Amino acid sequence: MTRGRRGGLLALLLSVPALAEAGTLLATRESGEPIARFEAPEGAEWCVLWRHSVKGFEVADCYENRGGRMVLVRSHLPDFAAGLDHIPGRGRQVSDGRGGYFILDIDEPVPGDAYVLRPGAGDVDHRLRMGDREVSLSAAAPRERVRIALIGTDE
Template identity: 65%
Template sequence: MIRTVGRGLLALFLTALPALAEDLTATLPDGTELARLTMPDGAGWCVLWHHSVQGFEVQDCYRNQEGRMVLERSHQPDFAAGLGHLPGRGQQISDGAGGYWIEDIGEPVPGDAYLLRPGTMAVNHRIVTSDRDVSLSALAPRARVLIALQPGKTE
């Protein structure tokens, strides 16, 4: 009986604690931090850029799922070079304007990080959240940038 009550109290205590927030970071190879965005469990962000040939905006949207970076969906306004839906990887749905969303991708990003080489401002690679818009192209055009979801810094 005591053991059961003890477990119940421990479970109640643990659920009352705030979830550990992760940070989405963008850093250069030398460790220079370009951006740090608090990204609690369940929060999402998109990486947007203009297609280098067609010029329209493309977006890949991610979510923090229990500390993992997961690609959720992608918006592609056209079937231009380098774009397209792969059967079995999410569902292609019309956006009603000639383009399409690929929904329900649910693909964990290996290591919760990837390298991106932002283009010039004509391409304008950006990380966008509900309240921030960070242009990696303005901060580090043509540089190698590591985008990573990692445990938050403690102050």
């Protein structure tokens, strides 16, 4: 390879920063068995959804891949029902125009880029949604420990 071509290839490789932040969103059972896998490049967003156990409405916590880190960015809570509240200083609360609210600008990195969730069974239906694809964690692993993690492509 000529020197000019090598320089061009090096410049091309250095201009692709997304390679360092590419990732995979992975939900696994405690045994390590995969339940769901989504490609999650830099800037990708996904939500964990579930239905409130008393009121039955859908609640959402939404995350983003920021520089290879899992960051909680916003939540939607359609009501001020039991167990749902905004913590002052953690994002900003705005009306959703239908009696509920959004908590925006949370921008909180998830420690270790992973957490454990115990999906509720039945009507609670914990789900993982990215784009138009949705996987029911409750259907796959009701009441089991499920780890949701953003991992690098080399893991």
